[in-house]
Structure formats: C-alpha cells, structure tokens
Amino acid sequence: MSGQLVAAEGLPWPPSVGDFYPPDLAGPWVTKFTLMIWLAVGLLIIFFMATYRNPKLVPSKGQWMAESIYGLVRDNIAREQMGKDGIRFAPYFTVLFCFIAVTNLFGVTPGLQISPNSHIAFPIVLAAITYVMYLYIGVRKQGLGRYLKQSLIIPGVPWPMHVLLIPIEFLQNFINRPVTLAVRLFANMFAGHLILLVFTVGGFVMLASDNVFVQVTSVFSFLMAILMAFFEVLVALLQAYVFVTLTANYIGTSLADGH
Amino acid sequence: MYVAAEGVEHHPLVPIWQELVIGSIAFALLCFVLLKFVMPRMEAMYQARVDAIEGGLKRAEAAQAEANQLLEQYRAQLAEVRTEAARIRDDARADAESIRTEILAKAREESDRIIAAGRESLAVERQTIVRELRAEVGGLAVDLASRIVGESLADEARRKGTVERFLTDLESAGAR
Numbered sequence: 001m002s003g004q005l006v007a008a009e010g011l012p013w014p015p016s017v018g019d020f021y022p023p024d025l026a027g028p029w030v031t032k033f034t035l036m037i038w039l040a041v042g043l044l045i046i047f048f049m050a051t052y053r054n055p056k057l058v059p060s061k062g063q064w065m066a067e068s069i070y071g072l073v074r075d076n077i078a079r080e081q082m083g084k085d086g087i088r089f090a091p092y093f094t095v096l097f098c099f100i101a102v103t104n105l106f107g108v109t110p111g112l113q114i115s116p117n118s119h120i121a122f123p124i125v126l127a128a129i130t131y132v133m134y135l136y137i138g139v140r141k142q143g144l145g146r147y148l149k150q151s152l153i154i155p156g157v158p159w160p161m162h163v164l165l166i167p168i169e170f171l172q173n174f175i176n177r178p179v180t181l182a183v184r185l186f187a188n189m190f191a192g193h194l195i196l197l198v199f200t201v202g203g204f205v206m207l208a209s210d211n212v213f214v215q216v217t218s219v220f221s222f223l224m225a226i227l228m229a230f231f232e233v234l235v236a237l238l239q240a241y242v243f244v245t246l247t248a249n250y251i252g253t254s255l256a257d258g259h
Numbered sequence: 260m261y262v263a264a265e266g267v268e269h270h271p272l273v274p275i276w277q278e279l280v281i282g283s284i285a286f287a288l289l290c291f292v293l294l295k296f297v298m299p300r301m302e303a304m305y306q307a308r309v310d311a312i313e314g315g316l317k318r319a320e321a322a323q324a325e326a327n328q329l330l331e332q333y334r335a336q337l338a339e340v341r342t343e344a345a346r347i348r349d350d351a352r353a354d355a356e357s358i359r360t361e362i363l364a365k366a367r368e369e370s371d372r373i374i375a376a377g378r379e380s381l382a383v384e385r386q387t388i389v390r391e392l393r394a395e396v397g398g399l400a401v402d403l404a405s406r407i408v409g410e411s412l413a414d415e416a417r418r419k420g421t422v423e424r425f426l427t428d429l430e431s432a433g434a435r
Contacts, residue, residue: 017271018269031278033278038281038285041285044289044293067305121274122278122282124282
C-alpha cells in the first residue's frame with residue numbers, strides 16, 4: 001500500500017533515517033545542520049548582547065527575560081543540584097541550557113523543522129564537554145586516587161561484593177553517564193522529528209488517496225501533527241532542562257566529599 | 260531526500276565528523292562570548308538585586324521594629340499620663356473636700372463666735388441695765404421712803420395720796 005501511495009504523490013513514505021540527512025548545500029562543511037548551529041549561536045549572542053548591553057537594577061522586558069532564564073538555571077538547577085558551589089557554574093549551565101533549548105526548538109520552527117540535535121554529533125560534543133568537565137573537576141578537587149576510589153568503591157560493602165560492584169560502578173560513572181547524556185538528547189529529537197513526519201507526511205499521503213474515507217481520516221492525522229508539535233515544544237525544553245540538570249548533578253558528585 | 264536516492268547510508272548513531280568540528284567550534288564561540296561578556300554582569304546584577312531586596316527588607320524590618328518600639332513607648336507614656344491625670348483628679352477631689360470641710364468649720368466657728376459675742380454683749384448690757392436699775396430703784400426707794408417719812412404717817416388718806424402721786428410720777432417719768 002505504501003509503495004503505491006509514494007508512487008502516487010512522490011512523498012517519502014514511510015519516513016526513514018534518510019529524511020534526517022538532507023543533501024549538503026556546499027560540501028560536508030556547509031549543510032542545513034551546520035548552518036542551524038551557527039544560527040543558534042548567532043541568535044543567542046545577539047539576544048544576550050542586546051538585552052544585557054546596559055543592565056539596570058530595575059530590568060527592561062528583554063533584560064528581565066534573560067535574567068529569568070539565568071535565574072531558572074542558577075537557582076533551580078545549579079543550586080538545587082550542587083548547593084552553593086553550583087552558582088559559579090551557573091553561567092556555563094545557562095549557555096548550555098539556552099543552546100540546547102534553541103537548537104531543540106528548531107525542530108518545531110517553521111522553515112527549519114528539524115533539530116540539529118537529531119544528528120548525534122552535536123549531543124556528543126555537549127556530552128563530551130560535560131564528561132571532561134566532571135572528570136577534570138573531580139580529579140582536581142580530590143586527586144586521582146581519591147576520586148577513583150570515591151567513584152568506584154561503595155563504602156560499607158563486604159569486600160567480595162566489590163568484584164561485582166567496581167565494574168558496575170565504572171560502567172555507570174565513566175561510560176553510561178556520557179553515553180546516555182548524548183543519546184537521550186539525540187533520541188528525543190530524532191524520535192520527535194520522526195513522529196511529526198509520520199503525522200504530517202502521513203496526512204498528505206492519506207489526502208492523496210483515492211479512497212474518500214481515507215482522505216477524511218487525514219484530518220485526524222493533521223490534528224495529531226499539531227498536537228505533537230506542541231508536545232515537541234515541551235520535550236525540547238524538558239530535554240534541555242534534563243541535560244543541564246544531569247550535568248550539574250555529575251559535577252556535583254565530583255565536588256562532593258565521599259559518598 | 261530518499262535514502263536510496265541519496266546513495267549515502269548514514270547510521271544515525273554514527274556522528275558526521277565535520278559536524279563534530281563545527282559543533283565544537285560554534286559552541287566554544289558561544290561559550291566564549293557569553294561567558295566573557297554577558298554572564299559575569301548577569302551574576303553581578305543578580306547579586307546587586309539580591310542585596311537591594313535583602314537590604315530593603317532589612318531596612319523595612321528595622322523601621323518596623325523602631326515603629327513598634329515607639330508605639331510601645333507612646334503607649335507606656337500614655338498609660339503613665341493617664342494614671343498621673345487620675346492621681347491629680349483624685350488629689351483635687353480630696354483637696355476640694357478638705358477645703359470644703361475647712362471652710363465649713365471656719366464658718367461654723369465664726370457663727371459660734373458671733374453668737375457668743377452677741378450673748379456676751381447681751382449679758383453685759385443686762386448686767387449694766389440691772390446695775391442701773393438697781394441704783395435707780397434704790398434711789399427711788401429711798402426717795403419714796405423719805406417722802407413717806409416726811410408726810411404724816413397717821414394720815415392714811417394723805418399716805419395713799421402720796422403713793423398715788425409717786426406712782427403717777429413714776430409713770431410719767433417712764434412715759435417721758
């Protein structure tokens with residue numbers, strides 16, 4: 001059936017991984033995805049520079065918005081996860097949060113319609129920074145030996161258990177953490193885009209059907225696409241929040257003294 | 260668009276290395292600019308605002324405490340003044356009472372004195388009158404006796420006439 005429909009309409013149906021790799025615009029360096037990254041960087045720099053060029057104690061609307069984002073990350077993420085020590089990381093967390101949120105929201109931005117984070121390269125970059133950060137901070141704060149001991153050995157456990165626990169803890173702290181961080185963000189954006197494709201393209205495919213009943217049913221497909229677009233906005237912000245919260249949490253455990 | 264048409268098969272979990280580079284550079288640039296030029300001012304502003312708000316709260320608290328203290332003070336003063344006023348009123352009442360009784364006592368004394376003086380002068384006058392009368396009556400008696408003796412005692416009719424005349428004289432003298 002699907003093959004028939006694609007032939008009829010010329011739409012890529014069903015949606016596939018290939019939809020995430022549009023043709024390069026000018027070689028592998030200039031693609032829709034890299035341009036979107038530059039766009040996000042440009043937008044954020046302009047936004048913060050414009051709203052914070054001349055900050056006042058009683059803020060303007062723009063300044064208030066910028067400060068609200070900063071305040072959210074500072075108080076609800078950094079301080080919540082890391083206590084008072086977290087506040088000095090709040091600036092980086094804010095940048096990270098804004099960058100992820102904006103690039104995620106590209107997924108529901110008309111004209112762009114896809115998040116750069118649905119290419120795993122970008123989540124990998126961000127997760128790698130978090131990874132290096134929490135390892136470096138842990139080693140610098142506690143020394144390599146103590147940091148490893150703290151990360152791998154759970155106190156108060158009979159020693160034979162360590163045969164089992166040390167590999168698990170190692171996997172948990174040094175491999176799963178960065179991998180899940182990157183994959184979680186990537187997969188959410190990937191799946192989100194796929195869902196929107198299914199309902200939007202599916203709607204068009206149904207509309208192009210010869211069967212009147214199938215054509216009428218396409219309305220539900222479009223309604224679902226709209227609903228999912230709103231849902232994607234929520235997911236976009238939530239994933240940014242989760243990514244930054246976990247980053248804060250990991251750095252927090254590196255700073256903490258012992259378990 | 261289509262995988263087959265593209266001819267390039269990407270596994271979604273394999274990153275494109277150019278994107279890794281671009282992502283790193285772009286994000287590093289973003290971090291550099293924002294962390295250097297924006298975020299420190301934002302934290303400073305945040306602190307300034309916290310200070311301003313906390314300072315304001317503290318000032319408000321201090322002002323409130325001062326106001327409370329003043330109110331307490333005024334209340335205490337008011338209570339003091341009230342008791343003072345009550346005391347003064349009681350004193351005045353007591354004073355008035357004592358003055359009234361004093362004046363009454365004085366008046367009574369004065370009236371007693373006046374009455375006593377009146378009585379005394381009356382008694383003196385009576386004494387004087389009695390003394391004068393006694394002298395006069397004595398004189399009169401002597402006068403009468405000498406007259407009676409001077410007339411013939413045997414002459415009843417004349418004696419009667421003499422007494423008669425004496426009394427008439429006495430009356431006329433009283434009338435005069």
